[in-house]
Amino acid sequence: MTTLACIIRPSTPPSRIIPLARAVEAAGIEEIWLWEDCFQTGGISAAGAILSATDHVRVGIGVMPTPLRNVALTAMEVATVDGxxxxxLIPGIGHGVQSWMAQVGGKAGSPLTLMREYATALRALLAGERVTTSGRYVSLDDVALDWPPARPVPVPVAATGPRSLRLAGEVGDGVVLEGSVGLAGLPAVLERIAEGRAAAGHDPSAPFPVIQNVSAATGPDAAARLRAELTAWGQDVADDAGLATYAVWGDAQAIADGVRRYGDAGAHTVALQPTEDEPDLERFIEVTGAAQELLRQG
Incomplete structure (x- = not known):
């Protein structure tokens, strides 16, 4: 069954994060996904607080921008939270929005090189290895964690373009996909990922989770709100057919049906993203939880 997740956007005021996370768990939703936008809520701090305030919901960070964080610090924080x-915790990493990375003096000349070096080092550190490496961006001298995770911690990699998708297949433990991929774009995306996995010699039958962010809305004005937001992002959603390529909306049954379509296309986790102007996040979570129950029923 496709995993259904609920996104808490980084624009959410910090004071609202814990109540919303508890509502997500109470609704029976399996995962909460966060991400880091400059200069809003932090991923690790929010994830740690959510995990402390809940009992069993998993928290994915999709994603932490690699230019913002020294890889050793990321490994330390992930290992601490996992311990x-x-x-x-599902700690995803990505290139970051390049204009924001420039604002903080961290923009990389080659984001792909940074990702290759960073993902390789991070996964090695989390596996308990002692790492020495001197790359273009990542340099470690005899570094090992005192408290590495007791079991493997998968690190998915965010990707959009063909080269980054292939790289995610090579160096990631999964992939986080933006909503701009859409339902129609998933087959080509999966092909690029498979190419990367084959190039790295990975077992094609080994698990490789595909996490797809999908815009979602409920209520009488759901389609209108989604169309306004997605149009502003440059998506072609002039009619319902176009909107259905990038979003799911309506009651619990309509949401569940939309999630199934993404699952049938190859997504393992569908993370539903409310619109920025969602008027009732608690109601959104309630409907998402009802859709989750419908998915469980088959």
Whole structure:
């Protein structure tokens, strides 16, 4: 069954994060996904707080921008959170929005090179290895974690373009896809990922989770709100057919049906993203939870 997740956007005021996370868990939703936009809520801090305030929901960060964080610090934070809440954190990494990375003096000349070096080092550190490497962006001298995770912690990689998708297949433990991929774009995306996995010699039958962000809305004005937001992002959603390529909306049954379509196309986790102007996040979570129950029923 496709995993259904609920996104708490980084524009959410920090004071609202814990109540919303508790509502997500109470609704029976399996995962919460966050991400880091400059200069809003932090991924690791929000994830740790959510995990402390809930009992079993998993928290994915999709994603942490690699230029913002030294890889050793990321490894330390991920290992610490996983040690307190084993198996409940999914720490994704990505290139970051390049204009924001320039604002903080961290823009990389080659984001792909940075990602290759960073993902390789991070996964090695989390596996308990002692790492020495001197790359273009990542340099470590005899570094090992005192408290590495007791079990493997998968690190998915965000990707959009063909080269980054192939790289995600090579160096990631999964992939996080933006909503701009859409339902129609998934087959080509999966082909590029498979090319990267084959190039790296990975077992094609080994698990490789595909996490797809999908815009979603409920209520009488759901389609209108989605169309306005997606149009502003440059998506062609002039009619319902176009909107259905990038979004799901309506009641619980309509949401569940839309999630199934993404699952049938190859997504393992569908993370539903409310619109920025969602008027009732608690109601959105309630409907998402009802859709989750419909998915469980088959």
């Amino acid at each position: 307190m809440f084993p198996g409940r």
